[in-house]
Amino acid sequence: xxxxxxxxxxxxxxxxxxxxxxxxxxxxxxxxxxxxxxxxxxxxxxxxxxxxxxxxxxxxxxxxxxxxxxxxxxxxxxxxxxxxxxxxxxxxxxxxxxxxxxxxxxxxxxxxxxxxxxxxxxxxxxxxxxxxxxxxxxxxxxxx
Amino acid sequence: xxxxxxxxxxxxxxxxxxxxxxxxxxxxxxxxxxxxxxxxxxxxxxxxxxxxxxxxxxxxxxxxxxxxxxxxxxxxxxxxxxxxxxxxxxxxxxxxxxxxxxxxxxxxxxxxxxxxxxxxxxxxxxxxxxxxxxxxxxxxxxxxxxxxxxxxxxxxxxxxxxxxxxxxxxxxxxxxxxxxxxxxxxxxxxxxxxxxxxxxxxxxxxxxxxxxxxxxxxxxxxxxxxxxxxxxxxxxxxxxxxxxxxxxxxxxxxxxxxxxxxxxxxxxxxxxxxxxxxxxxxxxxxxxxxxxxxxxxxxxxxxxxxxxxxxxxxxxxxxxxxxxxxxxxxxxxxxxxxxxxxxxxxxxxxxxxxxxxxxxxxxxxxxxxxxxxxxxxxxxxxxxxxxxxxxxxxxxxxxxxxxxxxxxxxxxxxxxxxxxxxxxxxxxxx
Ligand SMILES: [Zn+2]
Numbered sequence: 001x002x003x004x005x006x007x008x009x010x011x012x013x014x015x016x017x018x019x020x021x022x023x024x025x026x027x028x029x030x031x032x033x034x035x036x037x038x039x040x041x042x043x044x045x046x047x048x049x050x051x052x053x054x055x056x057x058x059x060x061x062x063x064x065x066x067x068x069x070x071x072x073x074x075x076x077x078x079x080x081x082x083x084x085x086x087x088x089x090x091x092x093x094x095x096x097x098x099x100x101x102x103x104x105x106x107x108x109x110x111x112x113x114x115x116x117x118x119x120x121x122x123x124x125x126x127x128x129x130x131x132x133x134x135x136x137x138x139x140x141x142x143x144x
Numbered sequence: 145x146x147x148x149x150x151x152x153x154x155x156x157x158x159x160x161x162x163x164x165x166x167x168x169x170x171x172x173x174x175x176x177x178x179x180x181x182x183x184x185x186x187x188x189x190x191x192x193x194x195x196x197x198x199x200x201x202x203x204x205x206x207x208x209x210x211x212x213x214x215x216x217x218x219x220x221x222x223x224x225x226x227x228x229x230x231x232x233x234x235x236x237x238x239x240x241x242x243x244x245x246x247x248x249x250x251x252x253x254x255x256x257x258x259x260x261x262x263x264x265x266x267x268x269x270x271x272x273x274x275x276x277x278x279x280x281x282x283x284x285x286x287x288x289x290x291x292x293x294x295x296x297x298x299x300x301x302x303x304x305x306x307x308x309x310x311x312x313x314x315x316x317x318x319x320x321x322x323x324x325x326x327x328x329x330x331x332x333x334x335x336x337x338x339x340x341x342x343x344x345x346x347x348x349x350x351x352x353x354x355x356x357x358x359x360x361x362x363x364x365x366x367x368x369x370x371x372x373x374x375x376x377x378x379x380x381x382x383x384x385x386x387x388x389x390x391x392x393x394x395x396x397x398x399x400x401x402x403x404x405x406x407x408x409x410x411x412x413x414x415x416x417x418x419x420x421x422x423x424x425x426x427x428x429x430x431x432x433x434x435x436x437x438x439x440x441x442x443x444x445x446x447x448x449x450x451x452x453x454x455x456x457x458x459x460x461x462x463x464x465x466x467x468x469x470x471x472x473x474x475x476x477x478x479x480x481x482x483x484x485x486x487x488x489x490x491x492x493x494x495x496x497x498x499x500x501x502x503x504x505x506x507x508x509x510x511x512x513x514x515x516x517x518x519x520x521x522x523x524x525x526x527x528x529x530x531x532x533x534x535x536x537x538x539x540x541x542x543x544x545x546x547x548x549x550x551x552x553x554x555x556x557x558x559x560x561x562x563x564x565x566x567x568x569x570x571x572x573x574x
Contacts, residue, residue: 012523014516016552042525044532046550049525068555070516072523103526 006127006137007075009057010117013050014070017043025050028067034060038108038117051106053078053117057143076119078138079130081107083114091116094133100126147262147294148255151400152455159456160197163403166428168194171203173434176221179214180436200403200426201414205437208241211379215239219433222246227432232280233378243282243378244432250289252429253381256398257290260387263396263455264347264372266320268295271344273316275301275309275323275331276352282382283352287322290384296320303327306334313342320347322374325355325363332366342368349374351383354462354480358487360392373461379438380427386459394447394458401429404459405437406446409466410476417446421476422466423459441466443478470500470567472508475545479566482512485542491520491531495557502571511548512539515557 015021022041029036029052039052054060057073064071081087088107095102101121108115115138120126130137146152154162171191174180183204193199211219216239220227228247232240245253266272272291278284278300291298299316301309303323309331312318323331328350335342348367351374360371375395376383386397397404403426406415415421423440443466447458464480471477479498486492493515501509514535516528528551535549560566 010523012521014521014528014551014553016556044525044529047528047552049523049528065518068553070518070521070554072521074523 004124004127005139005141006077006131007123008053008078008117008138008140008143009073010076010119011052011054011057011060011064012072012074013052013064014047015041015050016047022050024067025052025064025069028063029054029060032056032059032063034063038106038115040104040106042104051104053108053143055143074119075123076117077123077127077130079116079118080136080138081114081116083109087114088116091118091130091135094129094135095120095126098125098129100129145262145265145267147259151398152259152263152396154400154456159399162400163197163428164195166400167197167200167403167426170426170428170430170434170436173221173431174436177219177434179210179218197403200405200437203426203436205412205424205439206435207439208379208441211241212239216242217244219435220244221434222432229285230280231282231285231378231382233282234280240280241379243381245381246431249381249431252401253286253384254289254293256381256384256401257287258293259398260374260384261290261294261296261320261349263387263389263453264349264370265390266291266294266296266347270294270296270319270347271299271316272296273299273301273309273313273318273321275303275321275327278302282376282378283322286376286382286384287349306331307338310335310338310340310342313345314340317344319344320349321345321367321369322349322351324352325350325359326353328363328367329359332363336366345369348372351375354464356484356487375442375462377425377440377442379433379435380425380440381430385425389451389453389455391451391453394451394460396451396453396455397457397459399456402427404446406444406459408476409439409443409469410471415445417448417457420445420460420463420478420481439466443469443480468567470498470510470569472500472510472545475543477510477543477545481543482539485539486512486514486535489535489538491517492535493517493554493557495559496566497557498567500567500569500571508571509548510545511550513550513552513557515554516551518554 035055037053042049061071079091103119105118168191226246227244229245231243234240274287276283348369348371363371372388374383375386386395388395405424406421407424409422423442423444425438442462443464444459444462451458464478468479497513499511503509532549539547
């Protein structure tokens with residue numbers, strides 16, 4: 001896949017479902033002064049994957065690996081939404097109409113607006129669709 | 145090439161007749177041991193009533209503890225004047241087990257080892273470094289006598305001074321080595337440090353410790369040898385009882401000298417070919433210390449197929465000890481079986497833990513914890529779930545038992561020095 005400035009690296013961390021694991025991840029990132037924009041936890045039986053969008057993915061990856069975690073980068077895209085009713089529907093419907101499958105998504109909402117993070121099966125096409133509809137995507141330049 | 149073609153390739157009917165004759169001779173010999181004399185008298189067993197191999201079931205088992213109780217010479221069936229050698233096996237607790245040999249025993253034992261060495265293509269042209277302990281341990285002198293019998297040039301190198309051992313291999317042009325697999329690993333490391341590729345070495349015989357197929361690949365690669373598994377037990381003379389042939393697919397056990405049974409260690413019931421259980425052996429030619437149905441505590445099975453090399457029936461490579469066996473919902477499970485399954489899966493690490501519980505319906509549940517190896521973590525939960533399912537499926541196919549699998553973080557399972565304690569049985573008595 002060609003480099004695309006709108007493809008963002010999410011940090012995915014394998015974690016057992018036991019007390020203190022999320023705290024250990026959060027604490028390590030705090031020590032590295034890595035800022036977490038958003039995160040979500042996906043659970044299966046006995047284990048889960050912590051997904052996080054952070055300002056310094058490389059730094060987070062290095063530290064968590066050093067701490068013994070299983071860490072991987074996952075390509076996602078991040079769309080700015082209207083922070084008002086219907087904002088999510090608009091993006092989801094657009095991708096659905098184009099037959100693009102959303103594997104998972106999570107969102108955050110801050111002073112600068114709401115952002116929807118998406119893991120899709122065809123990111124390049126999703127990017128094209130979203131941009132041609134005049135929507136704003138976060139650039140990977142914002143993360144280093 | 146055969147050392148003793150007649151016995152190594154004997155037809156089943158002829159072999160059975162020989163085994164029955166020798167079994168009856170053995171029963172007569174054991175009557176010189178008070179332990180057996182009393183036991184056979186108590187059970188009212190007459191030698192004449194042993195007519196078929198099936199009749200062996202009428203005979204009592206012998207356990208390791210019985211031999212310990214006979215310390216030192218209680219199991220000798222001949223006067224000490226006829227015993228020409230004594231070996232001992234060290235026990236982890238208490239007194240060692242003592243084994244004795246008549247001159248005829250030494251001769252027959254050496255002959256079995258000569259069969260093994262000839263089977264893997266060694267001849268009088270080979271130079272043989274015997275790098276095991278030469279003392280009371282049976283492995284040293286056993287191989288020494290066998291290799292001399294073949295006519296090989298034997299170096300009784302013993303253990304230790306590894307650099308000197310490596311110099312000997314290179315300077316004397318050693319072609320075959322016998323040692324433990326762990327010492328072989330050490331030799332390989334030191335040889336690499338010394339910058340020699342041990343170019344003359346072609347054959348490695350490894351025994352006295354269990355070793356895996358992964359270790360075989362490693363040793364064959366690093367030492368430049370073909371590696372053969374050797375099995376023996378001091379109570380059954382020592383090494384030489386069973387040995388791999390060039391097929392490297394199971395061990396030939398010498399049925400003319402050892403009557404083999406595989407039993408369910410929990411019930412004592414016989415198991416058929418292809419069923420894993422405890423190896424029980426009645427040695428058929430031992431004089432100084434004959435035994436009946438000796439419980440080896442080692443786990444194997446009779447293989448169903450005939451070996452292309454034409455020798456008699458093989459047993460599988462050993463997969464653990466009876467002491468480690470778990471009974472889960474009535475099915476025998478050995479931690480080594482779990483280990484074999486996991487080692488064949490590249491996605492998981494070598495460490496594992498087994499937890500056994502009894503649920504509210506009084507059913508046993510086994511949960512296996514495994515670490516996901518870093519390069520195999522894609523970041524996707526779905527991939528992890530698929531991996532979990534794959535492990536469950538592979539374990540079920542191998543153990544014929546449904547187990548739960550828990551994926552854990554790398555480095556989180558305990559690492560063991562020495563004997564691993566991987567099983568935590570939390571079941572309470574019913
Ligand atoms: Zn064979």
